[in-house]
Amino acid sequence: MTQVAIVGTGQTVHARRRTDVSQAGLAREAVVEALNDAGLTMDDIDSIVVASGPAMFGSVNQPEKWLVDALGARYKPVVRVTSGGGTGLAGALAAVNQIKGGSARRVLVVAYDKLSEGPLQANISTLYDPFWGREFAVGIMGFSAAYWHARMKRLGHTEEAAAMVSVKNRHNSMLNPKAHVKREVTVEEVLASRPLCWPIKILDVPPISDGACAVILAADADAEAITPTPAWIHGISYVGEADNAPDRSMLQSEPLQIAAMKVYKEAGITNPFRQFDVAELQEPYTCFELSYYEGLGFCPEGGAAELIASGETTMEGSLPVNPSGGCMGANPIGATALIRLAEVAMQVTGKAGAHQVKGAQRGVAQAGGGWANLRGVAVVGAEKR
Amino acid sequence: MTLTDTTEVARSSAENMHYMPAQLTIPYTLTPGQATGIFIAELVNKRLLGSRHGDEIIVPAQDFSGSTGEPASGFVEVAPVGEVQAFTTNAKGTLGLVLIDGTTTPFLHKLVGFEPGSLEIGTRVAAIWSESPTGNSVLDLAGFGPIGEAGTFEPKSDPEGLAEPIEQIDYTMTLDFKHAYGAYYGTLFDGVETGRRIRGSKCSKCRRVLLPPRAVCDSCFAPATEWADVADTGTIQASSVVHIEFLGQRKQPPYVYAEIVLDGASTRLIHIVGDVDAERAKTAAAPGARVRAVWSDQHTGSLGDIEHFELIEE
Amino acid sequence: MVNSAQTVLSPSWPDRQHIDLISEAVVRVLKGTGIRIDDVDFVIDSGSDFLDGRSISNCGFLGAMGAHHKEESRVEEDGLWALTYGANKIAAGSASVGLIIAYSKPSESIVSNFWADMLEPFTQRPIGLDHESAAALYGQRYLARAGLVADDLQAVSRRAYRLAVSNAGVDLDAVPDDEAFWSEEVSSPLRRADFARPVDGAVAILLASPDVADQITARPVWITGMGSAIDQHFIAAREPDSLPAATAAAKSALRMAGTDSAKDYDLVELSGASTVGELMVAEAIGLAEPYSAIELYRNETASLNPSGGALPADVIMATGLVRVHEASSRLAGRTDSGDIGASSALVHGTGGFSMQNHCVVTMEVAS
Structure with missing residues (x-):
């Protein structure tokens, strides 16, 4: 094939x-x-x-x-x-x-x-149906904050846990020459930062x-x-979810889970946390990275806060997530998903420079758009399958 | 009532009610890039600049040749005179392709000041400069008109003293729409406007109630052929407290953004929870909280007829 | 391609929303095939945010497209490009059943804005260039070169409207008899009749891998060649009276199909944004020598645009895919007009300001 x-x-x-x-x-x-x-x-x-x-x-x-x-x-x-x-x-x-x-x-x-x-923000509000929601939409931020709030209650995705995502990714950005925001923050600073759409605060938000x-x-x-170092795509998929579908709780991203299941099957991934050496996730807000840990099977449902707190997703951990700094370092929206894919390719071919994860052989890139209803996953490896 | 005859249930109270007018007015600050930025900046100096790409000389100056993709290797100043290669006249005026002397690609611009019938392919023309240049528009060159006494010269390579490129140009795009209500929104909003009645459509397969009502179920793709009444009370599925301000915002922050599932529906409605303090909202207007619609005095047949939702204190 | 369907193409569908048109086309395309929505592996769709008045408009229409929890992508170009995406996906072995959807409701917006807003905003847009004046600039040069006058173009437009009247898929009762429509200059030298008439509608094509296709229909229409090519953006820098990008697109498609010439096809469906545009396409893809395509229209060529083509019914983002529906319906014997004995067809679609982008797809049925 x-x-x-x-x-x-x-x-x-x-x-x-x-x-x-x-x-x-x-x-x-x-x-x-x-x-x-x-x-x-x-x-x-x-x-x-x-x-x-x-x-x-x-x-x-x-x-x-x-x-x-x-x-x-x-x-x-x-x-x-x-x-x-x-x-x-x-x-x-x-x-x-x-x-x-x-x-x-x-x-x-x-x-x-x-x-x-x-x-x-005004432009993002044009996503909404002119008859249904546009008049009350707050870009995609109101929506994203609202479902984080729901996940906070049901899955324990606390403000502290999300703040750790911000701290980690902003720290990683420091070593990425392409990132445009280079400023380290602490958990306390994130928690104390100005609320935009609570629970989303300004330090949960990527730059423009x-x-x-x-x-x-x-x-x-x-x-x-x-090239002597192709980055082989072991699987890639992009799945949609109808916005007005009944019973959409959005506690977990179902299109993400469907895309991941399809790609993992193609790529022979049965234990993502162990099998991936690196992950690049599109976290336009910190809360999304927590949600994707679960959607991608890095941890069980409700385990994201524990995973970020464990330090396993930092550069020193066993599955560094967003060594590039992710969206926190730069967020040119239309390019962001391809940047995630490019970064994983750079990692598995040893071309990531200062933010290289040592010995990375296989990684996952994740992307999303719309109102959390378009989700993509790609697995990339140094070895041809 | 079924939805089989879609024309009958259409919003038919008045012809203009078939549509909801909507206008998107979007302000931009656009960056033209080096070559076009310098080209526009030099128009106030009544200088016409081209760019050189191999054997090509293009006016207006471009960063890249569309024919080859080759970047500009330098600028040339050209005489603001040329020859008409083609033209067309419509209600707004005349546009023409003008091959500026010494260049290889025609320049498309307005042709002005010609007597009817006097314009031909091959007519020599000269620049007409705007009398009130803005310094940031191609219209600082108003167009090309009869050549008169204007002289010409060979393109001058690497002209001295070029202006700095314009970094950004303000631009507003206005897009007008008239969105059709269709049978489903039509029926829903007629009910909302006249009787404060909210109705969804029920999927024939999963039996879930879609709000807004749709012809087919968004999940099953089965027909949603039955109307179902939905209450004006419901449960918050997700909520956040809005502090940011932005263009076109409806309410002064802080307020609560909420996705609400009305009793009897299986889908979400986006609205505002009012009359609750921003700090208290974090817990009181949290997911799971019960809310009730507060109807406005207005009867517009839209979601705006609900002023906001209020918490049902247990 | 195992089935195709469209809504009626009408200048305005005031009582129906985009989703209503889309779901009608999808329901129809599945009907009678034995394929249920759950059997569809993926959806590729074409539509325009600028026409729909909302960003990422596919995002809001997924339910109507039957795309819930499926692989879906929006190709923001004529639906013919969506078809090539889908065909590649099946050829890649990644999926076995795909749904290709294209739609537009230009009646809800101002069509001239849709076109003019494609122009780079610094030197072309501010001078008032619109799609009609751009077509007219081609028109003036083409007519001069071909030794024609504007009245000659009625051989193209009158034929198109006549055929559209007998096309049940187009909402057109009679050939317009309004004198101004045919004779009054809108953008000299072209008249209203020379410009494609925007219409609302949706079209869907059901694609299947060979093993599935053979189970569904005795007469699948096989895609044999695909090619596309784009021209440069600046109108002034393009060729004055020809469409070399259409030539390049046709060449790729013919090479893939292993055929020598567009003339080898029993049926040809072209998309012209204007009468002159249609003539230039016919020449570019090799149906006629340069500047002589008018002869195809003067001497009735039954195999060319029997549907009436794009001039009387331009669904903008769907026009090329409507041509596929027309051609494949005829090849498969699904039309009321009966089996015309055609076993191969070539379809052309275009996109962008003044036909900047071109796509050609060839197809055949086992004879």
């Missing part, structure tokens, strides 16, 4: 505001770095998948059409896959299918967002970033010809 690998990755240095490049120029920076990493040129690329946040965030409808010029992609297949915050992983899944389906051999996935250019990420994929011999 064809196996696809990541053969090159690139990221911009993420920033609060890049006033020196346009949206298209920002995307190009990541692409140039990924091509250099793979030792390829644009001529070698058969097909391009653009993934970005919702188009209204950036004022340009179907922005991939504009990006074509900056990417030098004229006459190539270019398509945009969009799926909210998880869109980068959805884009990578599209690329994997293009390769496995025989439509392309080397596919470039580029994801970006230039969030400094629009009003973020401009940034882009690009990943190049190829299969089997193509991948091995491009």
Whole structure:
């Protein structure tokens, strides 16, 4: 069976505001770095998948059409896959299918967002049904805080536990040259920080970033010809959940559990906590990292607070989570999911530099978008399966 | 009542009630990038700049050539005169493709000041500069008009004293919509408006009640063919205390954001819990708390007809 | 492809929401196949946030698409690209049954904004460029080069409307008899009749792997070739009177199908955003020599756009996938118009401002 690998990755240095490049120029920076990493040129690329946040965030409808010029992609297949915050992983899944389906051999996935250019919370509220909820929505933050509150009561995801996520990820960001927020915090500082949507406080929240990420994929011999260190994708899936489905408690993310189950089966994962050496999770708010520990099976339901407190998910623990710093270091929403995937690929190929997890061989990337109803999982390893 | 005849249950009280008008007005601060940033900045100086990409000279200057992807290797200053390659006139005016002297790619802009019928392919034109330039718009060049006495010159490579690129341009995008209520929201909101009656639709398979009502169950994809009354009381499924302020906010913070499952429904409704102190709300308006709708004096046929929800003190 | 279905394509569906149109198409496409929603492994859908008036609009429509707890992705491009995604996914061996959905309700928004907001916002958007003036710039140059005048384009538009009247899937009672529609310049030299008419609707295609397909239908329509290519963004820098990206897309699809020419196909369904656009597509994919496609319309070519094509019914994000529905229905003998004896078809779809992006898919049935 064809196996696809990541053969090159690139990221911009993420920033609060890049006033020196346009949206298209920002995307190009990541692409140039990924091509250099793979030792390829644009001529070698058969097909391009653009993934970005919702188009209204950036004022340009179907922005991939504009990006074509900056990417030098004229006459190539270019398509945009969009799926909210998880869109980068959805884009990578599209690329994997293009390769496995025989439509392309080397596919470039580029994801970006230039969030400094629009009003973020107001824009996020445009997700909601104009008849049902938009008038009372608080971006995605009101919603996320509300379900954290519910999980706090039922699963013990305390404010202290979430604060430890913030402390850990912000600490990890210090060693990531691409991260734009570099400031260590303590649990006490997080707990005392200004509430935005309680229980979410400002130090539970990632920055708003401009940034882009690009990943190049190829299969089997193509991948091995491009790089001595392909990062093999052992499994990848992206699952949706109908927002208005009855009995959605959202204490656990069912689409995440479904995606994880599918991917773990493909990848031969039966004990995720033991089998993964590293994890990159998309935690737009700290509370999500706790929820994903459970959804991904790192610990039993209700065990997340204990897991973060144990220190096992720090750089020194047995399963470092978000060595890059995760979203706390940089959160260009449309690019964030692809950054998670790129970071895992960098880890398992030993290219993560100062935030390298020693000897990492296999890792998991997780992504999500929408109102917690679009969820993706990918398992990446140094060994071909 | 069943939903088989969707046209009959449509919101039919008045023609305009089929639609809910909605406008998204979104303010942006957009960064044009180096080349376009310098191009626009130089228009107030009545200088027209192109970018060089191999053999190509493109006006307006670009960071990258769309033909090849090649980055700009430098700027050229070009004479603000050229030749019309194509044009079209509509109710808003005339647009034309102008090949600026010495360049390889035409520049699309407005053509102004031509007598009807006087414009032809090949007509020579010259820049018309705006009389009130803003310093941050391509419209500081108002367009191209009859050439008159304007002279030309060869493109000058690497012009001196270029302006700094504009870093950001304010821009507002306005999008207008008229969202159809359809049969389901139509019936629901008619009931809400006239009788304060809330109805969902019941799935024929799982028997759960969908609110908002839908034609098919979001989970089973089975028809949801029966109406079911839903109470205006319910249980908070999830809640948070809102402190942030943002564009378009409906209520002054702090207040409680709540996802509420009304009695008789199986899905959530997003609303506000009012009249509760922000600190007390953490426990009193927590998941599991019981709430009741407080109806407004307004009859708009929307969720806004519920002023807010209040806690039912046990 | 084992089945396809669409709603009626109408200038306006005032009493129905997006989800109503979508679920109707999905219910219809499953009907009679023996496939239940639970058998569907994945959903790939096409729609537009800008047309729908909400961000990540797929997110709110998952239930109507039957996508609850399934793999789902939104391709924000014409549904023909969603079809190629789905076909790849099945060819990859990752799944056996997939649902491809595309829809639009342009009647709920201002269509000219949808197009103009695709333009980079610094030099093209502020000057008032819209999709009609862009098509007209192509039109002026194309007509001059081909030695035609605007009246000649009625060979394309009148035929399209005539065929659409007899297409039960298009809400059109009669060929418009309004003189202004045919003759008054909207954006010189083009008239209202030269621009595709936006309509509301949804379309769904059911895809299956060969083993499943053979159980469902005696006449599956096999996808034999797929190709897509995009042109550069700046309208001014594109070729003046031809669509090289459409040529590149067709070349890829024909190579994959192992055929030499678009002329080898019994049936061709094209998407033209304008009359001139349709002529340029016909030439680009090799149905006619450059600047001579008008002859295909002057000498009635029965195999070309028998549905009427995109001009009388442009569902914007779904138009290319509607062409697949039209072509595959004919190949499989599912239409009222009967079996026309076609066993192969080529379908073209387009997206982006002034047809920047092109996709070609070829298909056949066992004869």
